[in-house]
Amino acid sequence: MTISLLHKVGGFAAALALALALALPVLWSPHLAVAAEGAANAADVAAGKALTFDRKKGNCLACHALSGGTQTGNAGPALKDMKTRFPDSEFLYDRIYDEQKYNPMTVMPTYGKNHALSEAEIRQIVAYLLSL
Numbered sequence: 389m390t391i392s393l394l395h396k397v398g399g400f401a402a403a404l405a406l407a408l409a410l411a412l413p414v415l416w417s418p419h420l421a422v423a424a425e426g427a428a429n430a431a432d433v434a435a436g437k438a439l440t441f442d443r444k445k446g447n448c449l450a451c452h453a454l455s456g457g458t459q460t461g462n463a464g465p466a467l468k469d470m471k472t473r474f475p476d477s478e479f480l481y482d483r484i485y486d487e488q489k490y491n492p493m494t495v496m497p498t499y500g501k502n503h504a505l506s507e508a509e510i511r512q513i514v515a516y517l518l519s520l
Contacts, residue, residue: 429515436516439509440467446505446513451496455520463495470517481514 439446441457449457451464474480483490485500485507499505505513 432512432515433519434516435509436512436514439505439513440516445509446499448513467517468520470520474518477514477518480517481510484510484513 440448440454443449448454448467449460451461453460453462453466453468455468470480474483484505486498487494487496488498488501497504500507500510
């Protein structure tokens with residue numbers, strides 16, 4: 389079918405039609421979308437880890453034990469098996485954004501509500517925590 393199209397169109401248009409016919413299935417491949425999403429997620433996980441360990445930003449280690457962390461606290465639960473504990477990433481996001489909504493007596497800072505962390509930074513921390 390492609391060859392008969394080339395005979396009818398000819399020249400540059402034929403070359404363009406052939407290139408598109410060969411490239412479109414590759415460009416629209418769901419595997420490429422998954423790979424791009426994975427790369428973005430890997431970047432979010434790395435940024436989230438940096439924020440989690442940063443004593444001036446997330447400072448999660450002040451209250452939570454975390455694998456790879458030093459001088460960790462114990463006021464909050466250990467940050468492990470997070471995907472099992474929080475299968476809904478939005479619920480974990482909400483807990484970090486404003487823990488007081490769920491526990492008015494918490495000592496955990498309300499990172500989003502008080503603008504200590506941006507929404508994007510909280511999402512990066514969530515990506516990291518869910519990778520644990």
